[in-house]
Amino acid sequence: ALGLVLGIMSHTTSSRGKRDSSPSPGAILGASGCARATGREARPDTKIILSEPKNAALITSGQKQERKTVLGKFGAPAKGHPAWTPHPIQGWTPNFIPKITEDGMDMNLADEIILVDGNTAMQTSTDLARFARKRHRALQFWP
Numbered sequence: 001a002l003g004l005v006l007g008i009m010s011h012t013t014s015s016r017g018k019r020d021s022s023p024s025p026g027a028i029l030g031a032s033g034c035a036r037a038t039g040r041e042a043r044p045d046t047k048i049i050l051s052e053p054k055n056a057a058l059i060t061s062g063q064k065q066e067r068k069t070v071l072g073k074f075g076a077p078a079k080g081h082p083a084w085t086p087h088p089i090q091g092w093t094p095n096f097i098p099k100i101t102e103d104g105m106d107m108n109l110a111d112e113i114i115l116v117d118g119n120t121a122m123q124t125s126t127d128l129a130r131f132a133r134k135r136h137r138a139l140q141f142w143p
Contacts, residue, residue, distance in 0.1 A: 048109055048110050048112075049114060050112070050114070053093050053115070053117075053121065054116060056085050056087045057115055063083055065078075084096070088121065088122055089118065092121065
């Protein structure tokens, strides 16, 4: 599942003119464990947005993931999800719904689910890589 979490947040300035170290309300974009792991405990005002491929829309398909017990613990996928089809981004949406994702969905943690086509996903990942590279260079203090 998507291991990338993008926090769209900015630091704010307090009424005393000092920089506040806590991020302002923002959004968490991701999938799988991202929504479950971030939750709303620390920042109840955070918006959680999940994404999944249009042609492998498992969560929005409405079909439950079959599960089985492995090594005495229930939750492993019993087989691949019937709504899964190949898509161009490796690591984004395997052929099953992870248990942690299902638990998060059962807790109604997601505010929104966005379906993304493969071309848009590939272009966005390229743009993010370019942005990260520029940002990394700007933060370097040595040649």
